[in-house]
Amino acid sequence: MRGLTVLPSGRPGRGRLFVNLPDGRAVAWYDRRANRISLLEEARREAVLAALRPYLRGEPAVGPPPVPTPAERLRLALPPDRDLAPNRPGEPLLGELAYGSPGTRARHRLRRELEARELMGSELDALEAMDWRVLHAVPLPDGRLIDHLLIGPAGVFCVATVAGGRRRVRVGDLLVTVGRADPRPDVRHIRGAAAHAALALRTPVTPVVAVVDASTVEAAPTLRDILVLQPPTAAPYFTTATPTLKPPDPDTLFSLARDTTTWLP
Template identity: 30%
Template sequence: MQDLKVTSWQLFGHDRLYVNLPDGTAIGWADRGSGTITVLHPRYRDAVTDALARQVPDLPALVGEEAPAGPQTPPAPPPVPRIPPMRGMRKRGAAQEAPPVRGPAPAGEVARAPGVAPAVEVAPAVEAPPAPSVAPAPKTVDGPEPAAGPVPVAGPVPVVGLAPVAGPEPEPARRRRPAVLPALTPSTDLASRRPGAGLREQLGESGTGALVRAATGALRRHKDADPRRGALAGERRVGAELKRLTRHGWRVLHSVPLPDGTEIGHLLIGPGGVFAVSTDHRPGASVRIGDGTLRTDNGTPQPYELDGRPGARRARAALEAYCAFDVPVQTVLVFTGVTALEVASTPAGVRVFRERQVSVLAPLTGVFTPTQVERVYDVARNREAWLDA
């Protein structure tokens, strides 16, 4: 079930991760404090554990803190079930056996929440001749038989402790295993790249090019007519504004290179998500954005594409290839040097700012945990992750 959503819930001293169906119905949760997982129905057991493992890579360590140590292998199959003399009924006068005593759940087993059907390992299906009018006989997983009581049966769906008649349910869809990145080296670490690195190389402001320009007198005081120099100034301004967000738990990368020679100007990673930031430098202009057009000053509106920018799409594909959870990426467009900016409308997932307005992203939260932020950042800073983007 790839549509399951995992949300964080913290209240009254509890810290839980809830797994919900697409309609918002909760089917299970993980308690970070006690290190237990609760599943509300056994048919969703694998889906709940897979969703939690996909959202929180360090979940096995969390569960293992309170569970007794043991091999991480599936539990041994239960013994041959005891079949009562009469299917689904007790003999009159038979002694009532005491219900099993509750205790700490062993490793690999799901904890039980008060008032909820026990989420335990369901015994393997046993081929048995179908009964025309009698429900399938209960199967004992381990220990004494539980006290008699009404067992709700809704159609052919098996409930806890009952062997399915038509065979086991199909396994829920599982997310493929993330790829493994090579170890980070100084030559593949993008954390040291400066804003506008591609423009710097084109203008000869990096490496030996800067020395050549200084030797030939190219570093002069008068304004350079090359528009790339203004674009580089805009990249520097945006980079400086994004750096302010790092005090709020955000991570920033600049000039992320792509295989086709282009770059993602800036990549902002934090608790509020991932943003592919690009810069548009229009000095002294008044800009209006709306309905897929851009109008400068009093000119005629021109087509201006916002939602079709490849940066966010390619960043999501590259990051999700190495993360065990979804990594949605939004687009941010920052105008620099403008005298006024009017934003009439933007597509979903696209934000348009002036350079000083990017600070509104600082308080955004609820998308990633601190552990996930660091995982996304570790992937994004590795140049090898972008070779197939």
């Protein structure tokens, strides 16, 4: 049928593809993660399949929309201005670079931190194909952010990204030191952020320090409650970790975590 358009929803390559009529009304959608086409009008099956053919992976399941789970009903009822799922890695840094007026040195630092968060964010986003869910730039009541929140079979992980800048990075019990720069309180922050997340989501949360582009990384031997990881070995750690959540739990926790009122009541 002429006039059908295919429009994405969510982060590029991750969300659904909606098939719409010229008036904007949806007649079907393709869930890439589940490889399933949900038809709202059976009479348009062939036209929908033709419109989606360039985007399909193998032979998808085709049928009426499945009955939504409680987590999906919560997601569908969430207003867009409360939804954190579209956030990009380093979202506030993008705004500061585009609309702020930092000096040359500050701009260079912001770009380095943004590149680190984008690299780590891309590695975590790739886990969505393996039943993980990811949020970026999650706000906290104290004005700080959780760089990345990862939810999946092995549990919930609160990730702080450290830009190594090809220097030696030392991760201590309370502070992180990059090269010869002054120590930073990243460890204290991510420990506190994970504790806040555990209360907000009512589930255990593991704090993680992800060091990007460092020449060497040294972690204090007494640091046992925080994971210290580096791309590209971070993703394999999560995919091989022992599952701790039942299959419905990650989606339920993700629906709760993506709502800003969970973090900023």
